[in-house]
Amino acid sequence: MTRRILIGVIAALVSVGVATASWYDDYNAGIAAVRKGQWAVVIQKMTAAINANPKENDNARTYGNIFINYHPYYYRGLAHLRTGKYEEAVKDFETTSGPGEIDRGSIDELMQDAKAKLAAVSTPEPQPAQPQPQPQPVPQPTRPVIDPALRQRAATAIEQAKQRLAAAQQRKATASPQYSQALQAITSANTQFGAAKTNEDLTAVIAAADNAVLLADSATAPAATATTAPPTRPTQAADVVLGDTTRRVRVALEAYFRGDFDDASRGFQRLSQDLPKNGWIWAFLGASQYSQYAFEADESFRSAAIESFRKAKRLRSWKNGLPERYFSKRIRRVFDSAG
Numbered sequence: 001m002t003r004r005i006l007i008g009v010i011a012a013l014v015s016v017g018v019a020t021a022s023w024y025d026d027y028n029a030g031i032a033a034v035r036k037g038q039w040a041v042v043i044q045k046m047t048a049a050i051n052a053n054p055k056e057n058d059n060a061r062t063y064g065n066i067f068i069n070y071h072p073y074y075y076r077g078l079a080h081l082r083t084g085k086y087e088e089a090v091k092d093f094e095t096t097s098g099p100g101e102i103d104r105g106s107i108d109e110l111m112q113d114a115k116a117k118l119a120a121v122s123t124p125e126p127q128p129a130q131p132q133p134q135p136q137p138v139p140q141p142t143r144p145v146i147d148p149a150l151r152q153r154a155a156t157a158i159e160q161a162k163q164r165l166a167a168a169q170q171r172k173a174t175a176s177p178q179y180s181q182a183l184q185a186i187t188s189a190n191t192q193f194g195a196a197k198t199n200e201d202l203t204a205v206i207a208a209a210d211n212a213v214l215l216a217d218s219a220t221a222p223a224a225t226a227t228t229a230p231p232t233r234p235t236q237a238a239d240v241v242l243g244d245t246t247r248r249v250r251v252a253l254e255a256y257f258r259g260d261f262d263d264a265s266r267g268f269q270r271l272s273q274d275l276p277k278n279g280w281i282w283a284f285l286g287a288s289q290y291s292q293y294a295f296e297a298d299e300s301f302r303s304a305a306i307e308s309f310r311k312a313k314r315l316r317s318w319k320n321g322l323p324e325r326y327f328s329k330r331i332r333r334v335f336d337s338a339g
Contacts, residue, residue: 023052024062027072034102039079046076056097071100077114078104086118147199154193154202157209161186162295164216169259173219179259180328182215187294187330194297245274249281256288261295264288272308279316282308286338287322287331294330309338 030045049072053060060070077092093111104110165186168179189208196202252267268285275281286308293301312318312335322332 023049024068026052027068027070030072030075031100031102034075034078034104037082039082042075042079043083046072046079050076056095058098069100071096071098074099074107075102078110081110081114081117084117086114086121089114090118145199146196146202150199150202151196154189154196154205154209157206157213158186158189158193161189161209161212161216164213165259168216168219172221172258174257174259175222176219178215179219182212182219183259183291183294184328184330185209185212185215190294190297245271253284256284259291261288261291265292277315279312279314279318282312282315283318283322283327283335286312286335287327290331290334305334306338309335313338 026045026048030042030049033039033041033045053070056073057070059067061067073092073096077089077096080086080089080092090111093107093114096107098107099105161182165179165182168174168176168182173179185208189205189212192201192208193205196205248267248271252264252271255261255267256264265285265288268281268288271278271281272285286305289301289308290305292298293305318335322335324332327335
């Protein structure tokens with residue numbers, strides 16, 4: 001009985017000794033692999049040692065009175081670092097407390113190296129910059145060259161046309177259709193001259209001015225009637241009721257129809273204050289102002305004319321626009337285009 005007990009105790013001690021020494025054998029094989037640079041073997045053996053004994057110790061007892069410097073996480077982290085497994089290397093270096101018998105660098109240095117390489121592989125490689133297309137220079141258009149002599153000829157032609165229109169006014173030919181056509185032609189010449197950018201534009205200005213001269217020269221005063229019909233009673237009564245206003249309207253209209261547009265404009269301007277709701281007064285005032293613009297090419301006259309036409313439209317309904325009997329085609333067209 002005593003012998004059987006002794007054999008059992010010895011067997012148990014042998015079994016315990018084998019089990020206790022198993023993690024050391026793996027660790028010792030891993031150290032040997034570190035010296036040879038066999039990193040896959042290092043990972044395998046150190047992982048086996050950690051599974052059996054996960055706690056590092058500077059004075060770990062193997063069996064009997066044998067103690068070792070046990071740091072499996074350090075060597076497995078080193079193997080992970082050498083095989084490109086940087087995230088696993090960082091985890092092992094965070095767990096280990098230092099190197100064992102083989103010192104391959106401090107924990108801080110190895111940790112810094114592993115983190116740097118992990119950041120490098122985590123950051124996508126910069127793509128080469130695509131070459132940007134260079135903008136092609138836009139060819140600048142060649143500015144047309146205007147002949148100064150041709151511009152002077154155009155200005156002279158316009159001045160001559162104005163003189164012929166003035167002569168037609170003096171012979172009281174402003175009621176003739178030729179005078180209205182001449183006025184339209186000189187207005188067109190003035191407008192084209194202000195906007196001329198090429199020699200062709202100036203040639204068109206000269207042609208319009210020459211046409212105005214021919215029309216103005218052909219304008220004649222209406223033939224005088226042999227007898228004048230006596231004024232009717234309504235006419236006489238209107239003169240009595242309206243008094244000086246009728247006379248001023250007549251004077252302004254006479255100035256308008258003989259082509260004295262400055263006088264006509266002043267007359268209708270005063271009348272617009274006395275008769276502010278009379279659409280006819282505003283219409284004739286706008287026509288006089290626009291005719292001033294045709295002669296002077298001053299934009300202030302044109303703006304004033306547009307505003308007068310707008311007031312005339314607000315005060316009166318003009319069926320088919322202004323009557324052509326009293327207003328030229330150009331005046332009627334401007335009136336229609338007013339807001």
